[in-house]
Amino acid sequence: MTGPRAASASYLKVKQHLKDGLAEGRWRPGQLMPSEAELVAQFGVSRMTVNRALRELQAEGLVERVQGVGTFAAQLHHVSSTLTIRDLHEEIEERGHRHDAQVHLQAREPANAAVAHRLGVKPGAMVFHTLIVHRENGVALQCEDRYVNPAVAPDYLGVDFTRITPTRYLLQVAPIWDAEYVLSACPASPEEARLLDIAEGDACLVIERRTVFRGVPITWARLVHPGVRYQIAGRFSP
Amino acid sequence: MTGPRAASASYLKVKQHLKDGLAEGRWRPGQLMPSEAELVAQFGVSRMTVNRALRELQAEGLVERVQGVGTFAAQLHHVSSTLTIRDLHEEIEERGHRHDAQVHLQAREPANAAVAHRLGVKPGAMVFHTLIVHRENGVALQCEDRYVNPAVAPDYLGVDFTRITPTRYLLQVAPIWDAEYVLSACPASPEEARLLDIAEGDACLVIERRTVFRGVPITWARLVHPGVRYQIAGRFSP
DNA sequence: CAGTGGTCTAGACCACGAC
């Protein structure tokens, strides 16, 4: 007997059974849950099938598994959410609106201490720096202040960023990377206020993001959004 | 031959090989990638092993798989990030600081139209409403304005929220749920400014979150944080 | 030592899409 018969696959049935039990509190956080062997006997499926169910629950953060010990109901401490950071150009186009970018700066300059640390270069080393304002239907939506490691994207200064966003360009140079980010709310500085056409001190949503490709820092960006015009939405489970 | 020999498991080797190829641009977004059968031949492993590697890459958003067609390199459109939303009490205690909560409101009241819609009840139906300020070492960190569906947490009004946070209490009532959230930056309202001991109009980081348990709305909360005192940090890969 | 999870195999049947 194999193949998905009626509604769902076997591993999904096992998974749902355990999920239901966790939701009902049948296993309190930290408590030992049934072993693979027990579930094999209970559901009459092979161990690989049970293993897949448990592995996916682990990936979702619902259970913790320790080799040689067992599977435990996860603590409730935190929940993981999936936050989708899109390329702004695509996001705007998808809304059926028009995106354009104003390039206020695109230059080579020596890194100050803070930038040097974030890009993993020596203070004073030359790095690339862009300052770009992205607009949706002519309304400023994001002020992108970005520093780039020249070793990773040597042609960065030659790119026409009115035609492609730095994010998208860098994704082409290094399609896979790790990132760290910090979200915060800040009052607009005088310069930011001027660039975004808002009042000085207005609340802004700020994302600072550093990306790393194979251990080498690629770029560090500070993305400032007018609070009244920009939100980040998402959903997650559990 | 089986078991993890030297450094890593077979499925990890297959996975890393494909990840490297994607990073180098060997397969451009949308392009067809090797089939399971090809990878089986190339690596000399079983199909289940290759399947696991591909399934995990799919879960990570690096490839897209279509039954009957093949596996494709994913588009670069977006990246998924893991944002960890912790229980504020635990977060503060973990920093070695002291958390306390000031309960400004804990009452039953009729839902207005907006709240009724978010909690899936009729306008005018009675719901629970709490307004709590959380402090770290005596400094206000979060103003939590929360509405709760009485059907899910009937004992909500009897809970002492100076001893347990609403988030943690609700996790006990419904350990597993789905959530939607919106992040934004807003100026502090007069009331928020008073509660958080900041100036009116100061930039605040706002999280609005709605959670659903088995299709039934549990709670909707608006969490307002002083921008100067609160940040959300995280990391993600790819 | 026994029990646990971690991984792997060499097959298998199925659903689906393209031809």
Add this chain to the structure above:
DNA sequence: TCGTGGTCTAGACCACTGA
């Protein structure tokens, strides 16, 4: 029809943990 991915099996060896 053929090749694709989706799922499943009944074993297996291994590393690890705890008694």
